[in-house]
Amino acid sequence: MLKTFKIGGVHPPENKLSAQGEIITLPLPEQVIIPLSQHIGAPAAPTVKKGDTVKVGQLIGQAAGFISANIHSSVSGTVTSVDPVIDASGYPRPAITIKVEGDEWDEKILKEPLSQHPNTFTKEEIIAAINAAGIVGMGGATFPTHVKLSPPPGSTAEVLIINGVECEPYLTADHRLMLEHGKELIAGIELLMKALGVKRTIVGIENNKKDAIEELEKHAKLADGIEICPLKIQYPQGGEKQLIQATTGKFVPSGALPIAVGAVVQNVGTVYAVYEAVMKRKPLFERVVTVTGKSLKEPGNYLCRIGTPLAQLIEAAGGLPEDTGKVIGGGPMMGKALTTTNVSITKGTSGVLLMRQEESSRKENRNCIRCTKCVSVCPMGLEPYHLMLLGEHNKLEALEAEKVMDCIECGSCSYTCPANRPLLDVIRLGKARTGQMIRTRKN
Amino acid sequence: MSNFTISPSPHIHSGDSIEKNMYGVLIALIPAFIFSIVFFGIGAILVTLTSVVACLIFEFIIQKYLMKQRPTVWDGSAIITGVLLAFNLPSSLPLWIVIIGALVAIGIGKMSFGGLGNNIFNPALVGRVFLLISFPVQMTSWPVPNGFSTVDAVTGATPLAIVKEAVKNGQSVTDALASTGLSSSNMIIGNMGGSLGEVAAIGLLLGFAYMLIRKIITWHIPVTIFATVIVFAGILHLVNPVHFADPLFHLFTGGMMLGAIFMATDYVTSPMTHKGMIIYGVGIGVLTVIIRVFGAYPEGMSFAILIMNGFTPLINRYCKPARFA
């Protein structure tokens, strides 16, 4: 009997079309647009101006505050603009545009990894390297990693949990990374264990990636305290709280962070970036992105420089199919629909999903028939039907009492609703407004 | 410029629909319907057909002309109401009474609250109870099962009514039951007097199994009702076996099976959480036995379900699901 989380969950068709596609390095684009806010927290402050020449890996945006992250150039060339550029949501956001000329890397970046054992670094060295490299949570939440590695005073980390679940349908970037870079990932985990001072790591991987489980188990045997934990396929197992519950059995209390139960969760993509930042002194300027879709000619996994336009990635995978009705940045459950393919790949882009015309529009929504399916699939034990009703009438106090702030916006409720009700749309707005109300009350 | 569709996540849907659930319930009702045709012959078909067609027509008229909505008669809910109403009626009921029942079920029970999803009480039961109170004689003239035989149907009492009568006259229930010659196997198959759909326990249980496999309903409501009835009726039976029938008799007679499996589990009128469903089930079980044993009516299932329907909003308010914490 495989482990999984206790409450709720759904199992959408996996559709891992690109699972067999080895990671291919995407050719350099002609121009990159690197947003200055690719993370949660304050946008980075630009350190270059129009006309400057930059090298690959050079700092172009300085973290503005503790919860922020450095931004590095992903190409070598000339800065053509530091003006805001329209981003994935259609609103202009600060960004740096660089015209690509050649591929000259910063001298600091090592071609071959250091031969030192991960254990020989000090905690401070590792965190400093991660901070300098601008690493953020690469599962999609994009929370700055150095913050996560510095537990608040009074709390100690006991276990590191590595998220190799990839419970979103279609996406395979993490799967390929585990399969092709198992050794590096284990080294990265050792670095993170050292940085956190923990003796135990659990790597959670869903059981549809048997090859990755085997690969990591092979390497984990050579290291101490790393266990690979195969998990039953269930969405949203990649949610922090769900993964902690599935692997350790502990429930993170409402409103608390994972550190409350002594756990720190990191995505495998982040682990790989940590490995490169410490062992190769390489900042985070490229990542693996899955490009997929039922009509796409060659769904695959590409190593892309940050700032590369999505259009180029789609071109490499066989071009935008005629019948594309929706372009999604991320997976189908939590990804964001895009207005154009002319947006940049960022640190948090785990995949691009092209949906066919007939898959892309929702069906007509009907009356709630109170079938209880949303309640039974909610992984946080909430009552989505009730939250939607309260949200529609803007009853913020009631929403707070019904724990709307616990909602992880996984979309299981909308996914499962037989009446096609847009539950999460309304709950998300209610959650945002309730959060605002709580914040104003505190101040 | 490409014109993409934009919507908030999630971007995929399970493909589940109201129709899938409703027609799933209808499929689950087929075995019981076959049994009722075998027992009651052409009358069963006529009553059911009239009830379904009347429900569809009334729903269409009310939606289109009174509520000015786009009619959604084919979502299956009106058909279910029609079938369940028919299953609660004697197969010899005059068809005009069936039509009145359908009007009350759809018009008062469902549409006056705003249509599917908004009604507080199970529409089929609203119709049935209305008929029971308005036409008590017709509604309690039960034909004895004789299939398609051409001999005029003999009316007889249901086992529950026989027991009730016996208790009133100070007889022992066991003697009364023995006098009817009703064997336990007949009770399980459903070869006894009663409403056309309620008699065939086997058929109804088959439907229950189908709905569980298709995940249309959960086990909570029916199983808690059965368990409560067995425990409660069992205690009474142990205290005084002469006066109170044994729990299995309660389980297999009257509307117990039909009510617990198909009527109490109606999505709209049952609680939203598993904890709530268990409270609801226990309530129905206790009320049914109380009405059957101590009340004026021999049958208590419909009243028990309607009473607990009224408590559902309250149960929803106080029974929250197990939160993640």
Next chain:
Amino acid sequence: MMTTTIIYTIIFLCAIGIASAVILYFVAQKFKVEEDPRIDIVESILPGANCGGCGKPGCRGFAEATVKATSLDGLFCPVGGAETMAKVASALGMEVSAQTPQIAVVRCNGTCDHRQRTSTYDGYRSCAIEHSLYRGETDCTYGCLGCGDCVNVCAFDAIHMDANGLPVVSDEKCVACGACVKTCPRNIIELRNKGPKDRRVFVCCVNKDKGNIARKACTVACIGCGKCVKECPFEAITLENNLAYIDFRKCKLCRKCVSVCPTHAIHEVNFPPRKITEPATTEAKNDESIQ
């Protein structure tokens, strides 16, 4: 037998009634809340719509505020208007300051013809949700989203979506309670003076983008050219962030700005038709100069 039953019943019921009345009386005395009786008087004068347009929680909240206040400055019931306020003032023995009647004005003209749809929104029909998700179905990041949150929030049935998908305010029904102004996620709706004979001149656009971007998204956008500012003899028009704004306190409704606007972004309402129409050539020239 029968009569005694009836008599007993009547006596019993009367006894219950009297006993309950006595209990209720004492309970009411015990839990009586001392309140200024003038609150009730003022509340009875107010329209009772409980719309919150005055900024107080309902009509009773407003009544409490007026009774507490020393002067009626800053307290105004937009629904009842000057008439109601005069009654309130006389009831409380206070002076009422004159208030010009106002109306909600929708400052967007981005119909389907004027703004090209570049994506299709397929979520819950709510402006607030669409706004938080992305810039909307057109390239204009400031304009109306057309989901009708303002229509839903209006308690007076005064605002409706027209055939072009834009909200239209009814001159007669709007009481300027400001509910739509508060709910609009893009701050398109503004309360402006109703004007003599309901005549108003306003900039029907809130786009703060640079001229070329605004124009690309919408053919009737304000491009911030500043022509109206120069034209205005009363210094009522200001230009900020590429957007002209007509101060309705200073505007004298001369309508000179309307004719010079190259994109027809300045609207005049309820004026009689003009005698001389502007020569089309100047407009065409202006259009060219922008492109």
